Amino acid sequence: xxxxxxxxxxxxxxxxxxxxxxxxxxxxxxxxxxxxxxxxxxxxxxxxxxxxxxxxxxxxxxxxxxxxxxxxxxxxxxxxxxxxx
Numbered sequence: 001x002x003x004x005x006x007x008x009x010x011x012x013x014x015x016x017x018x019x020x021x022x023x024x025x026x027x028x029x030x031x032x033x034x035x036x037x038x039x040x041x042x043x044x045x046x047x048x049x050x051x052x053x054x055x056x057x058x059x060x061x062x063x064x065x066x067x068x069x070x071x072x073x074x075x076x077x078x079x080x081x082x083x084x085x
Contacts, residue, residue: 001014002014003028005019005026005027006024006025006026006027007019007022007025007026008021008022008024010022012026014028015028016028017029017030
């Protein structure tokens with residue numbers, strides 16, 4: 001339900017702390033849990049450089065492999081196993 005901003009009196013969302021119209025405080029108190037989370041996050045030593053994006057694999061159509069069909073059957077190799085019983 002929209003409420004009027006404390007500064008510009010334009011309608012804002014009932015949970016908005018900062019007015020999207022004028023940029024001032026709307027008169028709604030800030031969430032204490034969110035404030036605590038923000039203060040903890042600013043205390044963390046975060047790496048200023050973002051992690052590199054994973055490499056994207058380019059999918060390209062490969063040319064067809066032109067092989068002549070072989071008339072020769074594949075050969076199997078048979079090996080004799082010795083039992084060591």
